[in-house]
Amino acid sequence: MSVPVLIADDHPLFRAAMVQAISTQLGPDIYQADDFEQARQVLRQTPRIELVFLDLNMPGADGLAGIAGLVTEFPDVQVVVVSAQEDPQVIHRSKTMGITGFIPKSTPLADITRAVECILQGHDWYPANLPDSELSDEASQFTQRLTLLTPHQYKVLSMLANGLLNKQIAFELSISESTVKQHVSAVLKKLHLNNRTQAGVLFNQLLGKRSAG
Structure with a gap:
C-alpha cells in the first residue's frame, strides 16, 4: 500500500538516501x-x-518552531524529525509537540528503514x-498546549515573542489591531x-532563543 510522504530537507543527497530507505x-x-x-506549500x-x-x-524551519508550525497547521499529518x-x-x-518520531541523521539506513516500519x-x-x-512540568505543559493554537494564533505568538507590538503585528498580517488583541487573548487562554x-x-x-528586547 502506497502512503503519500513528504521529505523536507535541504540536502539532495540525504533526500535521495531517505527515498532509498523508505x-x-x-x-x-x-x-x-x-x-x-x-x-508548507506542498x-x-x-x-x-x-x-x-x-x-x-x-x-x-527555525528549529523547533518549524515543528510547532506544522503541527498546528496540519494536525492530521504525522511529523517525523x-x-x-x-x-x-x-x-x-x-516529543512533547506531538511528533511521531525523531531519527538522528547518524542512524544507519537499515535502522531508518526499521524505524519507518515501526x-x-x-x-x-x-x-x-x-x-x-x-x-520542567511548566515547559512540558507549555509545549503540549502549543498544539492547541490555530495557525493564526501560532503566528501571532511567534511575532509577539519577537517583540512586535500589536500595531506591528496587525500591519504584518494585514488585520486590525482589534483582531490581534483577540488572537493574543485566545493564545493566553489556551496556554494558561x-x-x-x-x-x-x-x-x-x-525554541532555545533569547527573549526579544
Whole structure:
C-alpha cells in the first residue's frame, strides 16, 4: 500500500538516501522540499500527504518552531524529525509537540528503514537509550498546549515573542489591531498564561532563543 510522504530537507543527497530507505515500505508516492516554505506549500497543495520527514535545520524551519508550525497547521499529518541534532532536550521538546518520531541523521539506513516500519505499525520511534526528560512540568505543559493554537494564533505568538507590538503585528498580517488583541487573548487562554511577556519568554525558551528586547 502506497502512503503519500513528504521529505523536507535541504540536502539532495540525504533526500535521495531517505527515498532509498523508505520507498520499499511506503511506495513511490514521495514528494520532496528543500526549504520550509516549500514544504508548507506542498502540504497545502497535496492534502493527502500523511507523513512528513522534517529536517529541523533546513532553511526557514527555525528549529523547533518549524515543528510547532506544522503541527498546528496540519494536525492530521504525522511529523517525523530527521535531524543532525542529537541533544536529548531537543528530542524531548520535539516529543512533547506531538511528533511521531525523531531519527538522528547518524542512524544507519537499515535502522531508518526499521524505524519507518515501526512508525507505519502505529508506534512512535525515538533513539534507543534516550535519557529521561529534564524539562520542567511548566515547559512540558507549555509545549503540549502549543498544539492547541490555530495557525493564526501560532503566528501571532511567534511575532509577539519577537517583540512586535500589536500595531506591528496587525500591519504584518494585514488585520486590525482589534483582531490581534483577540488572537493574543485566545493564545493566553489556551496556554494558561497571564500576560504576553510570559508567553514570549516561554516560547523563546522552548525554541532555545533569547527573549526579544
